[in-house]
Amino acid sequence: MTAVQPVSRAESVDLPPPPFDLPRRCALFLDLDGTLAPIMPRPDDVGPDPRRAHLVARLREAFDDRVAVVSGRALPDLDHILDGGVTAIAAVHGLVRRAADGAIIDRQPHAGLEDARRILGELAHCERGLLFEDKGLSVALHYRAAPACADAVIEAAERLSQATGLVLQLGDMVAELRTPGADKGAAVRAFLREAPFTGATPVFIGDDLTDEDGFVAAKRLGGFGVLVGEPRPTEARHRLADPAAVFQWLEGLTVPVIA
Numbered sequence: 481m482t483a484v485q486p487v488s489r490a491e492s493v494d495l496p497p498p499p500f501d502l503p504r505r506c507a508l509f510l511d512l513d514g515t516l517a518p519i520m521p522r523p524d525d526v527g528p529d530p531r532r533a534h535l536v537a538r539l540r541e542a543f544d545d546r547v548a549v550v551s552g553r554a555l556p557d558l559d560h561i562l563d564g565g566v567t568a569i570a571a572v573h574g575l576v577r578r579a580a581d582g583a584i585i586d587r588q589p590h591a592g593l594e595d596a597r598r599i600l601g602e603l604a605h606c607e608r609g610l611l612f613e614d615k616g617l618s619v620a621l622h623y624r625a626a627p628a629c630a631d632a633v634i635e636a637a638e639r640l641s642q643a644t645g646l647v648l649q650l651g652d653m654v655a656e657l658r659t660p661g662a663d664k665g666a667a668v669r670a671f672l673r674e675a676p677f678t679g680a681t682p683v684f685i686g687d688d689l690t691d692e693d694g695f696v697a698a699k700r701l702g703g704f705g706v707l708v709g710e711p712r713p714t715e716a717r718h719r720l721a722d723p724a725a726v727f728q729w730l731e732g733l734t735v736p737v738i739a
Contacts, residue, residue, distance in 0.1 A: 493711065494719065495711065495716065495718050495719035497719065497720060497725075497729065498683070498704075498717075498718035498729060499718075500729070500732045500733060502733060503681045505546075506546065506703075507546035507548070507671070507672065507680035507681065507682050507683065507703075508539060508546065508548070508683055508685070509550050509667075509668055509671070509682060509683065509684040509685070509694060509698070510548070510550065510685050511549075511550060511687060511688065511694075511708075512526075512549055512562075513552075513553070513652075513687075513688075514652065514686070514687030514688060514708055515685055515723060516532055516536075516549070516726065517529070517532070517723060521624060521625055522611060522622075523553070523611075523613060527560070528560065528562070531727070532562070533562070533563045535727065535730055535731060536565045537565055538731075539730060539733065540565075540566075544676055545568075545580060545676045547566065547568065548566070548568035548569065548570065548580075548667075548677070549562065549568070549569045549570070550570040550574065550664050550668065550684070550691075550694060552571075552573045552649075552651065552688075553571060554576070554615040554616060555569060555571040555572075555576050567580055568580045568671060568677075570664065570667035570668075570671070571615075572618055573618075573649060573658065573690055574663050574667035575618070575661050575662055576617065577662070577670060579671070579674055580671075580674065580675065580676055580677070581674075587659060589617050589659050590644070590645065590646055590658075590659040592640075592644025592646045592657075593617075593619060593644075593646065593657070595643070595644055596640050596644060596646055597619050599636070600619050600620075600636070600637075600657070601619075603621060603636060604621060607626060609623070609625035610622065610623055610625075610629060611623075611625065613654075617658060617659045618657060618659060620651075620656035620657075621636075621637065621654065621655050621656075622653060622654045627653070637655035637656075640657055641657060644657070645660070646658060646659070646660070649690060650689065651688050651689060651690055652688050652689075663690075663693040664686075664691060665693035665696055666693075666697075667694075668682055668694055668701070669701070672701060682697070682698040682701050682703035683698060683703050683704060683705075683706065684697070684698040684705045685706040685726060686708060687707065691707075692705075692714065692715055695716045704717035704718065705718070706718045706719065706720060707719045707720070708720050708721075708723065708725075708726055709721070
């Protein structure tokens with residue numbers, strides 16, 4: 481099976497909240513769902529939010545544009561939800577990346593996606609509560625509204641991964657099959673090679689298992705990760721309870737002392 485599993489060897493211990501006094505040349509890498517937005521029953525339930533847009537604008541000003549969103553969502557979806565307020569975005573777990581200068585780095589979809597798209601789509605039609613999502617470079621089957629189907633969904637995704645060579649990405653109540661390539665950690669490293677992120681201390685904030693790659697990259701590059709949600713084994717150094725706590729912390733970072 482071709483599968484991505486998070487690199488995490490830490491014990492499941494509670495972590496302190498992140499500090500407000502970050503290094504002056506710091507870069508923020510933010511997940512969306514479960515971090516900047518609460519987890520919703522359906523991906524389409526998340527939309528633009530004035531408070532989020534205002535916060536992101538203040539962060540970009542405070543950190544001299546060293547703010548990027550790194551998410552599993554597709555790029556057009558992120559632009560819609562963020563109301564066009566963020567230029568630097570890594571979408572589909574890093575497979576699509578738009579640099580701060582607007583240049584888009586993309587790749588061709590894997591040939592196996594055609595079979596995965598058909599089979600997962602058929603499963604979604606057969607079971608009430610399953611939700612199929614097509615991101616172009618990946619396809620996903622959400623089972624949040626049908627938790628009893630978890631084992632069957634994961635087994636089907638594992639078989640498809642073995643048969644096609646697609647990468648199996650397990651997330652929060654979702655099984656995703658994606659084109660092989662960059663992950664969230666690779667996206668962080670790529671941003672830090674480009675202006676205005678060059679030489680900055682990375683801080684990665686995320687909630688899901690897919691964010692562990694971002695935590696690892698941030699730690700290896702002299703920064704740290706911030707886990708959002710309940711304590712679990714993680715490479716993050718700090719933890720915040722939920723998106724509300726994330727907002728409270730981020731709003732505290734925009735004070736002039738770090739500007």
